[in-house]
Amino acid sequence: xxxxxxxxxxxxxxxxxxxxxxxxxxxxxxxxxxxxxxxxxxxxxxxxxxxxxxxxxxxxxxxxxxxxxxxxxxxxxxxxxxxxxxxxxxxxxxxxxxxxxxxxxxxxxxxxxxx
Amino acid sequence: xxxxxxxxxxxxxxxxxxxxxxxxxxxxxxxxxxxxxxxxxxxxxxxxxxxxxxxxxxxxxxxxxxxxxxxxxxxxxxxxxxxxxxxxxxxxxxxxxxxxxxxxxxxxxxxxxxxxxxxxxxxxxxxxxxxxxxxxxxxxxxxxxxxxxxxxxxxxxxxxxxxxxxxxxxxxxxxxxxxxxxxxxxxxxxxxxxxxxxxxxxxxxxxxxxxxxxxxxxxxxxxxxxxxxxxxxxxxxxxxxxxxxxxxxxxxxxxxxxxxxxxxxxxxxxxxxxxxxxxxxxxxxxxxxxxxxxxxxxxxxxxxxxxxxxxxxxxxxxxxxxxxxxxxxxxxxxxxxxxxxxxxxxxxxxxxxxxxxxxxxxxxxxxxxxxxxxxxxxxxxxxxxxxxxxxxxxxxxxxxxxxxxxxxxxxxxxxxxxxxxxxxxxxxxxxxxxxxxxxxxxxxxxxxxxxxxxxx
Numbered sequence: 001x002x003x004x005x006x007x008x009x010x011x012x013x014x015x016x017x018x019x020x021x022x023x024x025x026x027x028x029x030x031x032x033x034x035x036x037x038x039x040x041x042x043x044x045x046x047x048x049x050x051x052x053x054x055x056x057x058x059x060x061x062x063x064x065x066x067x068x069x070x071x072x073x074x075x076x077x078x079x080x081x082x083x084x085x086x087x088x089x090x091x092x093x094x095x096x097x098x099x100x101x102x103x104x105x106x107x108x109x110x111x112x113x114x115x
Numbered sequence: 116x117x118x119x120x121x122x123x124x125x126x127x128x129x130x131x132x133x134x135x136x137x138x139x140x141x142x143x144x145x146x147x148x149x150x151x152x153x154x155x156x157x158x159x160x161x162x163x164x165x166x167x168x169x170x171x172x173x174x175x176x177x178x179x180x181x182x183x184x185x186x187x188x189x190x191x192x193x194x195x196x197x198x199x200x201x202x203x204x205x206x207x208x209x210x211x212x213x214x215x216x217x218x219x220x221x222x223x224x225x226x227x228x229x230x231x232x233x234x235x236x237x238x239x240x241x242x243x244x245x246x247x248x249x250x251x252x253x254x255x256x257x258x259x260x261x262x263x264x265x266x267x268x269x270x271x272x273x274x275x276x277x278x279x280x281x282x283x284x285x286x287x288x289x290x291x292x293x294x295x296x297x298x299x300x301x302x303x304x305x306x307x308x309x310x311x312x313x314x315x316x317x318x319x320x321x322x323x324x325x326x327x328x329x330x331x332x333x334x335x336x337x338x339x340x341x342x343x344x345x346x347x348x349x350x351x352x353x354x355x356x357x358x359x360x361x362x363x364x365x366x367x368x369x370x371x372x373x374x375x376x377x378x379x380x381x382x383x384x385x386x387x388x389x390x391x392x393x394x395x396x397x398x399x400x401x402x403x404x405x406x407x408x409x410x411x412x413x414x415x416x417x418x419x420x421x422x423x424x425x426x427x428x429x430x431x432x433x434x435x436x437x438x439x440x441x442x443x444x445x446x447x448x449x450x451x452x453x454x455x456x457x458x459x460x461x462x463x464x465x466x467x468x469x470x471x472x473x474x475x476x477x478x479x480x481x482x483x484x485x486x487x488x489x490x491x492x493x494x495x496x497x498x499x500x501x502x503x504x505x506x507x508x509x510x511x512x513x514x515x516x517x518x519x520x521x522x523x524x525x526x527x528x529x530x531x532x533x534x535x536x537x538x539x540x541x542x543x544x545x546x547x548x549x550x551x552x553x554x555x556x557x558x559x560x561x562x563x564x565x566x567x568x569x570x571x
Binding site for chain 2 (some may be wrong): 005007009010011012016017020021022023024030037059060062072073074075078080083084085088089091092093095096097098099100101102104105
């Protein structure tokens with residue numbers, strides 16, 4: 001089952017501290033490959049904590065790990081991913097004369113990866 | 116830990132844009148590392164404790180260790196031979212290093228851009244178009260009784276903004292700290308910043324512009340239709356309440372972040388916010404500040420502006436600086452196959468630029484200056500390992516409110532600083548470009564003469 005949602009890259013404390021350990025270190029790569037999903041959305045999509053999910057759009061796709069967030073913390077239909085390399089695969093390079101690619105509010109399709 | 120330690124008072128943390136200058140560092144001089152960082156936040160503590168001297172070559176070309184001089188020569192040759200080279204990064208480098216980088220861009224007649232363009236670049240554009248009712252963090256600490264955080268999450272990005280400047284800290288006219296302030300958070304998510312907020316407004320994602328525009332109308336006493344709730348997800352009564360609070364406070368401040376700049380609205384969002392704050396000054400004192408970081412990204416804007424007239428996305432192809440976001444900014448420059456060489460200073464664009472831009476980085480000669488290995492340094496042809504700015508080197512960094520702070524290094528590094536490397540590259544690029552510059556100048560004066568004759 002797949003669904004279209006809005007992806008927003010965000011800052012997390014873990015991402016910030018792992019950054020200082022080094023971007024090629026496990027802690028950073030682990031934190032930046034997590035995606036926060038509303039637990040109601042998870043239930044509807046048949047997702048469990050720690051499941052691998054594919055995020056895709058017309059630019060590309062990336063596989064990340066699902067991390068549940070309480071419905072009060074993260075609205076339905078919204079996905080939050082710590083800033084890091086995975087989001088570059090989904091980011092369009094068109095900046096519409098601003099220099100800034102659309103990095104927040106990217107429309108992506110989320111689906112469970114069957115291992 | 117050895118007993119050979121030293122304490123450094125009033126040291127500066129350069130991790131985020133708060134640039135806190137009240138650190139008390141304990142340095143193990145034998146192990147060349149900081150063992151304790153009193154007053155630091157969680158991000159600052161990791162910034163200080165994780166920076167150790169790594170065993171890397173000072174310079175490498177194509178993966179092979181070379182001398183500093185060989186790497187400087189190769190870098191200068193690459194930048195000089197290229198037709199449309201770009202320098203990018205600069206946010207984790209001192210003002211002194213940034214100045215050298217601008218000089219290189221000028222000599223090589225290329226482009227220079229900082230991480231601002233993918234951070235608060237849209238803020239800089241709105242600043243030029245609308246203006247900014249500005250302030251310092253000291254004023255916020257001492258005077259602000261209404262503090263709004265819009266599309267930012269200081270608890271996880273600038274933790275001490277709350278405790279040192281804007282929320283819990285006591286000020287001259289805010290004697291009871293948090294009790295004397297009303298704190299508003301505007302964010303669709305319930306982030307780690309939510310607990311400090313008296314009011315948490317949760318608009319639908321990407322409806323900031325509409326919400327700000329409705330607030331502008333309410334501030335001016337215009338009627339707003341209740342259907343605004345359908346658009347923004349925020350009830351009209353909530354907006355009316357916020358508009359009244361903003362008009363009636365003694366000193367209001369809005370800190371804003373990537374929630375406004377990185378979405379589709381970009382500089383329309385930030386321009387609308389600046390306009391709203393300008394409107395509010397009809398009623399009370401209101402100011403606005405981007406919550407900025409990393410480190411010295413504010414300094415990059417300052418240095419580029421005082422040296423070229425523009426804050427980012429500057430090009431010297433014609434022998435004088437031109438500013439054009441969308442053309443001379445790094446993402447556009449790389450993704451459209453424009454750049455044929457790049458020098459990345461203290462930044463890691465390969466890990467956060469769009470795929471098309473990263474693909475171009477793999478096709479062209481890349482020079483990387485960084486304290487650590489990164490995705491960018493891994494794909495670079497020439498790699499310099501640098502000392503850590505602020506930890507190993509003197510210099511200056513700008514706080515997010517445009518206040519320059521003098522850095523106090525903690526221990527020495529065997530690696531050269533960004534300033535030393537860039538200065539050496541600058542000198543060599545200058546030598547290699549003397550002929551080109553003089554030809555260019557005489558060509559321009561010929562054009563001038565031709566124009567003069569034509570007009571006579």
